[in-house]
Amino acid sequence: MSAAKASLLFLPSAVAATMAAWQVQRMQWKQDIVDEATRNMEQQPVDLLQGTAPEFRRVAVQGTYDHSRTAFVGPRPLSYEPKDPAVKLGMRPMLVTPGALKSGFLLVQPLTSSDKQHTVLVNRGWVPPHWKAQWQERFAALQPVSSVSVTGVVQGSESPSSFVPRNDAQAGDFFWVDVQGIAESFNLPPDTPMLQVLVDETSRTKGEHPSCSEGVYPLPKPIANVVQFSTMPLGHFNYAVGWGCMSATMAYLAVKVLRKGKR
Incomplete structure (x- = not known):
């Protein structure tokens, strides 16, 4: 050969x-x-309003939510399985309905800083589909009205595939996270930053878990799930x-x- x-x-x-x-x-x-990302997440949060934070560095901001301006981004499934027993208990009624978790939304709202000088967008986390349908008549009144302190990471816009519909800001339909588009729909500057709230599921620290008398929503993304790849x-x-x-x-x-x- x-x-x-x-x-x-x-x-x-x-x-x-x-x-x-x-x-x-x-x-x-x-x-x-x-x-x-793990090393940066272990460091103390920096003030979001004091400048640009390194990638994957936790940031914090304190202020009040504006519940009159709300964007529901989705539909999208919950991308992780909650570990908190209280969270699982609250989701049990939904789990008995086939497909109930397939069409939730991300809840995005403006948050005005305590000094009233700055406004940022906050992705508060995942909510079930009926929140969007019943927001004004039910769930808006259940949200915190006093000053809150939120911790997370700076979130950029998503890059949707060709199969995802276009956002319609005038109709309030957001199918993917477009930070600039959402900011402009709230009459905010296009460079308004967005903070994605994170929760440490190994911690029971007050203020790191969803607070709503209706239940466990919204569900912030766990710190362990910040860096996700398809593979x-x-x-x-x-x-x-x-x-x-x-x-x-x-x-x-x-x-x-x-x-x-x-x-």
């Missing part, structure tokens, strides 16, 4: 090995991002192992074919 033909036998193995190496690179890149580092590790095993198997078969050809 010629050298050219022999090399072709190892081509599938080489391709699989290249894919394994690429998966390892992707795994390391994403793991570095997760590690950086997490562990997934890339599993893919790398799969490609590596495939490469080794193909190389073994190529060697067997070469040895058989020499007989």
